[in-house]
Amino acid sequence: MKPLQPWGSRAGHFFLYAILTFWAVVSLLPLYWVFTTAMQMPNQVMAVPPKFVPAVISQAIPLLSAGETEAFREIVTESFSHLTYLYTGTRMVRWFINSLFIGIAATFGILLLDSMAAFSFAKKEFPGKEFLFWVMISTMMIPGQVMLVPMFMIVRELGLMNHPFAVLLPQLSMVFGVFLLRQFMKTIPSDMMEAARIDGASGWAIYWRIMLPLAKPGLATLGIFTFMASWNSFLWPLIVMQRPEWFTLPVGLKTLQDQNLVNYGLLMSGAAVAAIPMIIVFLLFQQYFIKGLTLGGVKG
Amino acid sequence: MNKPKKSLGQRMWESRSGYLFILPKFILFSIFVAVPIVWSFAVSFQEYRIFDTLWVGFDNFQEAFQDPVFWRSLRNTGHYAIFVMPANVMIALVLASFINPLRKRPQIFFRAAFYLPTVASTVVLAMVWRWIFQTRYGLFNYFLSLVGIDPVNWLHSSATAMWSVILMAILTPPGVGLILYLAAMASIPETLYEAAVIDGANAFTRWWRITLPLLKPTTLYLMIVSTIGSFQVFDQVMLMTQGGPGYATTTIVHRIYTAAFRDFRFGYAGAMALVLFAIIISLALVQYKLVSSDVEYKG
Known part of the structure; x- marks a missing residue:
């Protein structure tokens, strides 16, 4: 407890916990509802009043302790029928793989390209450096929608429509990572790099053997944000991926919704499949999310 | 000191590795960022037809400002931004002020709980909210029925x-704002609060006079970022209402999207995108002027 800050007293703290807990429950309810609806037995999805605990969970102990394994197995099969249908009746798996492939490729591509550029901007001297950096960074202020139409024309001219590159290449071109990593690399002292250069190490060796290992926390942060942005991006893939076999997960979900407008059990199963990977990544790498936000955000 | 001065070309050649490290990124940047930005201005003054392209001057802009749907989309987006931006910033500030005094473990727990919805994509959230707003079986109307309110046709009535x-x-907590505020609060030196206590300031006064003013840069940043984000709202609308009923939820980006990729009116869409850009830049500048001059005034 920090006594000098507001809400120092014991009653104040109780009050705080009560409000925060209630608020957190409200905030997490939609995500909870995704998973609950996804696991609900199909005939109970639209139950009135709604069932807040799906039958698989609420009936597991009574049925199993009564020895009715057969009945329980039936409930399990029923409850996961939406998921099974996603697997057998839609292209969900394909969309998942598309998103995963593009996300991983974007992440590693960005890490390589941006760390190289950032290394040069942070540690090297060359004529026009400031100007080049300024040109790249100033485009960060321009909303992506401005580029939508011309980018579509370029992708179409290059014959990349319905090709993973149509999504991947524009993601690799974003400059946020250059900015983030340059900020990070500027804080790394140059002594070791100087020493290596005197020992005759090449520019590439200095970058690869010294800079990259030192920049690991920055790289982890950028990697996570890149993967999240790629995994969740919607508008651009919706425009350039028009064949079902090339949909990314969010685009696939939209199509799924268009075709099953009121089958909420099925829709929520799909949403759950899309949400789980990001939730896992977040829970595993929480500190990098926070570091990334504070690093890329406000200065002073 | 009296080394002969090298020519620009010489200096560039000697620092060639600096350029080489940037080159791959720069090529991609040029093709997919720089060229589209420059081109976006040209597009807005053109009319694309099947076999040829015409220069049409300001026709696209003129059409936009005479198009009632575009005006509607401006109004809808403004309506959205004027509520969502202040709410997001204020909720982030309140939540951070509540979480900051807690011990480390509960602090980490609540921070994670409030940030979690942010990592799920807007598409996922919009899909579940569409289900929550469902008139007959949706969660929202169920909760309303508990307090005796009749079901509302949330997404299918242009009034709601x-x-x-x-x-x-x-209702989706502003995860990014919360984390930025918490980081800013953690960097305020404890001695300021100690001095205030000696002067007899109570908890609220300390928050109002010390915490709040020192958070001003964060607040300004969040206001600008949140305004920009609000004016780009698209995913939710696309998934929840498709811009309808009628044009009740057509936002600027949704209008741009339908103009370009449903009607294939690229020039017209490009013009509207530039108008959006102009709006965003001016709002950001106005906010910057307002809040930063306020800082100086008090200084």
């Missing part, structure tokens, strides 16, 4: 559709 989209944005 935009409000539903706004409600979703407000």
Whole structure:
């Protein structure tokens, strides 16, 4: 407890916990509802009043302790029928793989390209450096929608429509990572790099053997944000991926919704499949999310 | 000191590795960022037809400002932004002020709980909110029925559709803002609060006079970022209402999207995108002027 800050007293703290807990429950309810609806037995999805605990969970102990394994197995099969249908009746798996492939490729591509550029901007001297950096960074202020139409024309001219590159290449071109990593690399002292250069190490060796290992926390942060942005991006893939076999997960979900407008059990199963990977990544790498936000955000 | 001065070309050649490290990124940047930005201005003054392209001057802009749907989309987006931006910033500030005094473990727990919805994509959230707003079986009307309110046709009535989209944005906690505020609060030196206590300032006064003013840069940043984000709202609308009913939830980006990729009117879409850009830049500048001059005034 920090006594000098507001809400120092014991009653104040109780009050705080009560409000925060209630608020957190409200905030997490939609995500909870995704998973609950996804696991609900199909005939109970639209139950009135709604069932807040799906039958698989609420009936597991009574049925199993009564020895009715057969009945329980039936409930399990029923409850996961939406998921099974996603697997057998839609292209969900394909969309998942598309998103995963593009996300991983974007992440590693960005890490390589941006760390190289950032290394040069942070540690090297060359004529026009400031100007080049300024040109790249100033485009960060321009909303992506401005580029939508011309980018579509370029992708179409290059014959990349319905090709993973149509999504991947524009993601690799974003400059946020250059900015983030340059900020990070500027804080790394140059002594070791100087020493290596005197020992005759090449520019590439200095970058690869010294800079990259030192920049690991920055790289982890950028990697996570890149993967999240790629995994969740919607508008651009919706425009350039028009064949079902090339949909990314969010685009696939939209199509799924268009075709099953009121089958909420099925829709929520799909949403759950899309949400789980990001939730896992977040829970595993929480500190990098926070570091990334504070690093890329406000200065002073 | 009296080394002969090298020519620019010489200096560039000697620092060639600096360029080489940037080159791959720069090529991609040029093709997919720089060229589209420059081209976006040209596009807005053109009319694309099947076999040829015409220069049409300001026709696209003129059409936009005479198009009632575009005006509607401006109004809808403004309506969304004017509620969502202040709500997001204020909720982030309140939550951070509540979480900051806690011990380390509960602090980490609540921070994670409030940030979690942010990592799920807007598409996922919009899909579940569409289900929550469902008239007959939706969770929202169920909760309302508990307090005796009749079911509302949230997404299918033009009176409430935009409000539903706004409600979703407000009830999704502003994870980024929360984390930035918490980081800024952690960097305020404890001695300031100690001095205030000696002067007899109570908890609220300390928050109002010390915490709040020192958070001003964060507040300004969040206001600008949140305004920009609000004016780009698209995913929710696309998934929840498709811009309808009628044009009740058509936002600027949704209008741009339909103009370009449903009607294939690229020039017209490009012109509207530039108008959006102009709006965003001017709002950011106005906010910057307002809040930063306020800082100086008090200084």
